[in-house]
Amino acid sequence: MKTSQLSGFYKLSSKERLEIVRDFAGLNEEEIAALGNTGSLGKIADRMIENVVGAMPLPLGIAVNFMINGRDYLIPMAIEEPSVVAAASNAAKMARPKGGFQTSSTEPIMIGQIQVTNVPDSSSAQVALLEQKQSILDRANEKDPMLVKLGGGAKDLEVRVIDTAVGPMVIVHLLVNVKDAMGANAVNTMAEAVAPFIEHITGGNVNLRIISNLATYRLASARAVFGKEIIGGEEVVDGIISAYHFAKSDPYRCATHNKGIMNGIDAVVIATGNDFRAVEAGAHAYASIRGQYLPLTHWEKNETHDLVGTIELPLALGLVGGATAVHPTAKINIKILGVKTANELAEIIAAVGLAQNFAALRALATEGIQKGHMSLHARNVAIAAGAQGELIDKVVEILVKEKQVRIDRAKEVLNNLSLEKKA
Ligand code: NAD
DSSP, X not given: OOOOOOTTGGGSOHHHHHHHHHHHHTOOHHHHHHHHOOGGGGGGHHHXXXXXXXXXXXXXXXXXXXXXXXXXXXXXXXXXXXXXXXXXXXXXXXXXXXXXXXXXXXXXXXXXXXXXXXOSOHHHHHHHHHHTHHHHHHHHHXXXXXXXXXXXXXXXXXXXXXEETTEEEEEEEEEEEOTTBOOHHHHHHHHXXXXXXXXXXXXXXXXXXXXXXXXXXXXXXEEEEEOHHHHTOHHHHHHHHHHHHHHXXXXXXXXXXXXXXXXXXXXXXXXXXXXXXXXXXXXXXXXXXXXXXXXXXXXXXXXTSOEEEEEEEEOOOOSBSXXXXXXXXXXXXXXXXXXXXXXXXXXXXXXXXXXXXXXXXHHHHTTOTXXXXXXXXXXXXXXXXXXXXXXXXXXXXXXXXXXXXXXXXXXXXXXXXXXHHHO
């Protein structure tokens, strides 16, 4: 009888764990070798997360043509989805004639939340907390002299009272400038450190002490102008603006609009070893901040009837800490980008999100998404059907021509081609 109850699994070496998984799942030697290959991570993999058996590589592509604030960048993108890197590169090319992307960002301020319950008098507690602001900030900053030395640290305090189904709660926000870190560990440590003092001031009980992923004080934005002649005429400009208004008025479309943006954003976030769940959570929460789920981008026409796009979203990214400083490929990707601060990285990623959105909207508003997507998708289908070497391109050609990019058809085509070859 197989069991998944494996006490002490974490104490084993990755090789020993792999053997258990092999026996459990009936894996062959080839599969074991593929799973256990940690690539550029090598032995570090085993120290990054728990119960490691191997690594899960993703293709790494380089998006080209990006000019951001007058400087050229090569952008590493780690993603499994075909056509994203090509679309970003193409969009960046179309942005160049009008100056590429202009970006900006706010200071890297993250919010640490401290939840206080059973407060006898919420209003008095609010006043008392604000009176003690400097002492609270000092206690927080004692926990991270390094960050303070760099000019960061806890800078301000907000106090909110919220009503919930289980009674009112006092929510303290610790605003921390995290400089070049994503900041979760730094902020969580500070939030935990000030909790006893906050209980003392409020007379309540502190429950949660944790960073908020809705980083409304840590925003990055980008803007680009796409000349109407370059993108296919004023009809295309109008088509893209109409598509944008569709997303603005309909959450079903808006989810997909923002997904297209995140295709680009996540790919660079992952390539740089950053926390893509944190970025995703922040992006979608920010998209809903006005009480309605809205696009992260904005599209309009300027006085010369060219297309103007802007994007703004919270981007909590780090160059120090997290996996960025550990993962060997992430470190190389940071070098390729040539960024020196987390803000610069956030601005580049905002530009990529805007480029990705432009590419998707342009494709949708003109030929439809499938044309460009299909030949790339067909490659994966052909490989999944078992095509190798030169047969991959032959299968792709036939599938795309027939507009039947399906695995069953790919197998038939492959079979026919193999028979032809033998004959
Ligand atoms: P970290 O604690 O490893 O690094 C930050 C520390 O590095 C700072 O506190 C500072 O002391 C030091 N430092 C040195 N040079 C610095 C510089 N130039 N700028 C800023 N700090 C500098 O990492 P972190 O960024 O605090 O935490 C990131 C990790 O936390 C990620 O792995 C993330 O996945 C994880 N995490 C996320 C969440 C969440 O998003 N909700 C929750 C918990 C943990």
